[in-house]
Amino acid sequence: MLSKRIGNIIFAAFLILASLYFGWLAEGFETTGLLATSGLPSKFFPQLMLGCSAICAGIVIWHYVVHDQKQEFVFVTSSDARRGALILLVSIISYFIWRELGFVPMAVVFGPLSLLAMGIKQIGIYVIVWALSALIWVIFTFVLGVQLV
Structure with a gap:
């Protein structure tokens, strides 16, 4: 089984790599919209947030490397590992649904599939998740005034 220490180090390293990549992508942003009136380039805030995330991930890695941790495991049982893998799969599928079909189809699919992957069987929770997805769509x-499509 994967220890929490190793799992967190790997996750933090991926977070640093993702922050660097998305920070590089943000270099191509143009100054438009609300940020143009502030005088700041529109890449400033994304790069600031990504930089803060990368710094925090670096601190996490340092903490796990320097301090000796007791051996705890990410998934205690194989059913926990299965649920974790299913949630990852649902997240990836939902990303592609959002990219290809838009927010609304993703919102309809993501919540229920996540709940199924976690083994939730109460219908009321499904209704609440769909209601929250609808509320997010209405707010945006x-x-x-943001069209999520």
Whole structure:
């Protein structure tokens, strides 16, 4: 089984790599919209947040390398590992649904599939998750004026 120490070090390293990659992508952002009136380039805030995330991930790696940890495992049982792998698969599938079909189809699919992967069987929780997805869509579409499609 994978220890929490090794798992967190690997995750933090991936987070640093992702932050570097997305920071590099943000270099291509142009100054438009609300940020143009502030005088700051639109790449400033994404790069600031990504930089903070990378620094925090570096601190986590340093903490796990320097301090000796007792041996705890990420997944105690094989069913926990299966649920974790299924959630990762659901997240990847949902990303591609969002990219190809838009937010609404992803929101309809992501919540229920995540709950199924976690083994949730109460119908009320499914209804609440769908209601929260609809609320997010309403807030972005009508309050913030962002079309999630």
